[in-house]
Amino acid sequence: MNNDDIPLDKSGNPIEVGTYIVYGHALDRCAGLRFGKVLGIKRKPKPSYREWSITVIGYDDDSLMRRDKACGRAGILGFPDRILVIPKEWLTEEIRSALDSFVLKKGRPCE
Secondary structure, eight states, rough: OOGGSSSSTTTTTBBTOOEEEEEEEEEEEEEEEEEEEEEEEEOOOSSSOOOEEEEEEEESSHHHHSEEEOOOSOOEEEEEEEEEEEEEGGSSSHHHHHHOOOOOTTTOOOO
């Protein structure tokens, strides 16, 4: 895999499967930040307004209904420059454990 096959985050760091990240998400009438883990990466064929399809699981620690656990399903991020790669040391053991225990169901590859 050459460098053109690896998406880069806002700071120019490579985003790879297994990478821990911080990304923005909609939170009622404002924006929120969420910790997450990359589960899969696929480059979309051109022409496409989104070049990448990055499958992630997030940690929901700002929702009153489902506080402090991994989200129930994986999501897709399409813009690597709206993601920040972070070292695992920035996560608490609880968050890291929740993200690491999520299993992507078979038959659900990156979309």
